Amino acid sequence: METTDKKTIKGGEFLITETNYQDVFIPEEFDEEQQMIAQTCRDFLSAEVYPNLDRIDTQEEGLMPSLMDKAGELGLLGVSIPEEYGGFGKNFNTSMLVADVIGAGHSFAVALSAHTGIGTLPILYYGNAEQKEKYIPKLGTGEWKAAYCLTEPNSGSDANSGKTKAKLADDGQHYLITGQKMWITNGGFADIFIVFAKIDDDANLTAFIVERGFGGITMNPEEHKMGIKGSSTRQVFFNDCPVPVKNMLSDRQNGFKIAVNILNIGRIKLAAAAIGASKSVIDTAINYANERLQFDRPISKYGAIRYKLAEMAAKVYAVESANYRAGQNIDDAYDALVAAGMDASKAKLKSTEQFAVECAILKVWGSEVLDYVVDEGVQIYGGMGFSAEAPMDRAYRDARINRIFEGTNEINRLLTVDMMLKRAMKGELDLMTPATAVAAELMSIPDFGEEDDALFAAEKKIIKNLKKATLMVAGAAVQKLMMSLSKEQEILMNIADMASYVYVAESAMLRTEKLVQLRGEAACEGQLNLMRIYFVEAVDALQKAGKEALWAFAEGDEQRMMMVGLRRFTKMEAFNVKAVRQQVAQQLIAANKYCY
Numbered sequence: 001m002e003t004t005d006k007k008t009i010k011g012g013e014f015l016i017t018e019t020n021y022q023d024v025f026i027p028e029e030f031d032e033e034q035q036m037i038a039q040t041c042r043d044f045l046s047a048e049v050y051p052n053l054d055r056i057d058t059q060e061e062g063l064m065p066s067l068m069d070k071a072g073e074l075g076l077l078g079v080s081i082p083e084e085y086g087g088f089g090k091n092f093n094t095s096m097l098v099a100d101v102i103g104a105g106h107s108f109a110v111a112l113s114a115h116t117g118i119g120t121l122p123i124l125y126y127g128n129a130e131q132k133e134k135y136i137p138k139l140g141t142g143e144w145k146a147a148y149c150l151t152e153p154n155s156g157s158d159a160n161s162g163k164t165k166a167k168l169a170d171d172g173q174h175y176l177i178t179g180q181k182m183w184i185t186n187g188g189f190a191d192i193f194i195v196f197a198k199i200d201d202d203a204n205l206t207a208f209i210v211e212r213g214f215g216g217i218t219m220n221p222e223e224h225k226m227g228i229k230g231s232s233t234r235q236v237f238f239n240d241c242p243v244p245v246k247n248m249l250s251d252r253q254n255g256f257k258i259a260v261n262i263l264n265i266g267r268i269k270l271a272a273a274a275i276g277a278s279k280s281v282i283d284t285a286i287n288y289a290n291e292r293l294q295f296d297r298p299i300s301k302y303g304a305i306r307y308k309l310a311e312m313a314a315k316v317y318a319v320e321s322a323n324y325r326a327g328q329n330i331d332d333a334y335d336a337l338v339a340a341g342m343d344a345s346k347a348k349l350k351s352t353e354q355f356a357v358e359c360a361i362l363k364v365w366g367s368e369v370l371d372y373v374v375d376e377g378v379q380i381y382g383g384m385g386f387s388a389e390a391p392m393d394r395a396y397r398d399a400r401i402n403r404i405f406e407g408t409n410e411i412n413r414l415l416t417v418d419m420m421l422k423r424a425m426k427g428e429l430d431l432m433t434p435a436t437a438v439a440a441e442l443m444s445i446p447d448f449g450e451e452d453d454a455l456f457a458a459e460k461k462i463i464k465n466l467k468k469a470t471l472m473v474a475g476a477a478v479q480k481l482m483m484s485l486s487k488e489q490e491i492l493m494n495i496a497d498m499a500s501y502v503y504v505a506e507s508a509m510l511r512t513e514k515l516v517q518l519r520g521e522a523a524c525e526g527q528l529n530l531m532r533i534y535f536v537e538a539v540d541a542l543q544k545a546g547k548e549a550l551w552a553f554a555e556g557d558e559q560r561m562m563m564v565g566l567r568r569f570t571k572m573e574a575f576n577v578k579a580v581r582q583q584v585a586q587q588l589i590a591a592n593k594y595c596y
């Protein structure tokens with residue numbers, strides 16, 4: 001565990017400050033107890049989930065709830081529940097580790113994460129003492145299973161526009177909830193529903209804890225889906241469902257805030273699950289590539305296949321680095337808030353809210369890395385990749401939902417920039433000073449100073465420059481477009497991609513630097529290579545996004561000057577990335593699994 005005094009960092013600040021490797025957590029630092037928890041998860045998947053994937057996907061009656069019960073017996077549903085409610089009270093990064101490992105569990109992973117996340121956390125973080133005492137212990141063991149009812153047929157991304165109504169019954173003791181909810185994960189077997197509805201003509205949603213036994217609840221049959229077929233997904237109808245007044249969660253009209261804050265946690269955990277799923281797919285792909293012979297040689301001998309393996313690994317390594325870095329930032333922020341006297345539940349929410357930008361970035365990056373990995377996984381399997389009898393079929397179909405739920409990737413990209421700009425306007429994040437400094441630097445003669453060939457010197461310079469490029473484009477877009485920027489979605493997406501590449505590439509670098517400090521350079525050759533491969537993508541992609549934005553909103557001399565700046569800030573010394581990929585592939589092939 002980290003022992004140095006950490007510099008506290010605020011959400012979104014990565015773009016304007018330099019982070020030291022000492023200040024980040026890396027997954028290699030998980031302690032023995034955390035490793036044991038991870039091993040318990042792996043053992044559970046091997047014993048209970050992998051042998052039953054087909055049965056799970058046919059939604060065999062009672063199977064998924066019984067798996068949840070078994071996971072509950074092992075304590076896997078109570079990892080982040082405080083001990084006073086019968087859980088283990090582990091920190092955020094430990095719960096991320098569980099999400100990561102269980103993420104390889106296909107539909108089971110979705111059921112577990114909906115239950116422990118969006119199903120349980122609203123009560124844990126917003127419930128009063130009585131509500132927590134009644135519900136949390138049973139949710140922690142799995143005796144009661146939970147679902148989250150926000151989406152409606154006409155209210156998806158625009159979640160606050162829901163039509164479900166709650167009105168006070170004549171007895172004054174109950175709200176009667178009426179409305180239709182759609183796409184409800186765990187709907188078929190949940191005992192508890194977190195339901196969002198508007199009381200009378202309120203502008204904003206209110207959240208309620210609804211028990212299945214309250215009555216007035218009916219459901220459509222299971223949805224037929226492209227993937228995660230074993231996950232129960234239902235439309236849920238509330239017909240004058242009587243909910244005791246005391247089951248309102250938090251305050252009237254606070255529901256949208258609850259929904260948004262719980263989704264922050266869901267987003268970063270989704271990224272963790274996507275990383276776990278990706279690693280498992282890479283394992284499967286390497287196995288196959290080593291076994292499958294064509295032209296008398298294993299296909300893993302071919303450069304085209306090696307390229308894929310190395311790219312898959314580099315992307316996973318980078319996003320994993322960012323995920324646990326952000327997880328630790330959340331843990332640190334929580335500790336600081338609690339030390340300052342804040343109530344634990346409030347501190348949990350506040351700490352995640354502080355890093356909402358990073359959560360949005362990670363949701364997008366985790367899900368898109370997973371989609372890249374499963375797509376190449378299918379390709380490595382060739383015709384067998386297209387066979388429903390082979391494992392890539394399920395992996396490919398199951399991955400796709402991750403870009404849609406917990407806020408679509410479009411919405412999360414928009415949010416990434418929107419949240420940063422709002423923080424800048426509130427004076428919480430000083431984007432304008434560094435952006436102005438970059439604009440001034442553009443007018444100056446470039447610094448052709450001595451090349452520093454110390455380890456990481458080149459990468460640090462690249463990261464510094466990528467930040468400058470992002471600040472230059474974002475700053476100019478704000479100045480030029482002002483209020484209309486919020487309507488320029490393509491430009492916002494470009495800026496989101498630039499900021500995300502900065503964050504993920506920097507995280508890969510910091511992790512590698514810390515590892516080198518811990519283990520020595522020779523032991524980290526593989527990780528150094530993964531970092532270098534990712535930098536090639538990050539620099540190129542960031543330049544492309546910047547160029548498209550500049551072409552869209554700048555003209556003439558201004559555009560020319562910024563294009564010169566963009567090229568200057570996205571310069572990278574040539575190196576033989578093909579040879580580096582070969583080395584990574586060689587390691588993967590020799591280990592016959594993802595080995596970083």
Ligand SMILES: Cc1cc2nc3c(=O)[nH]c(=O)nc-3n(C[C@H](O)[C@H](O)[C@H](O)COP(=O)(O)OP(=O)(O)OC[C@H]3O[C@@H](n4cnc5c(N)ncnc54)[C@H](O)[C@@H]3O)c2cc1C
Pocket residue numbers: 114147148149150151155156157158182183184185186225233401404405406407408409410411489
């Ligand atoms: C399998 C599954 C499980 C789910 N589980 C749950 C659950 O347990 N509980 C729950 O409440 N919900 C759940 N959902 C719902 C999910 O969160 C929504 O599907 C998602 O938020 C998108 O909403 P939508 O489907 O209405 O798409 P829409 O909002 O109609 O979006 C359609 C497209 O338009 C884009 N779009 C929408 N608005 C904008 C905008 N302002 N700017 C730019 N682009 C935009 C979107 O990005 C998307 O590409 C689940 C969905 C699925 C498929």
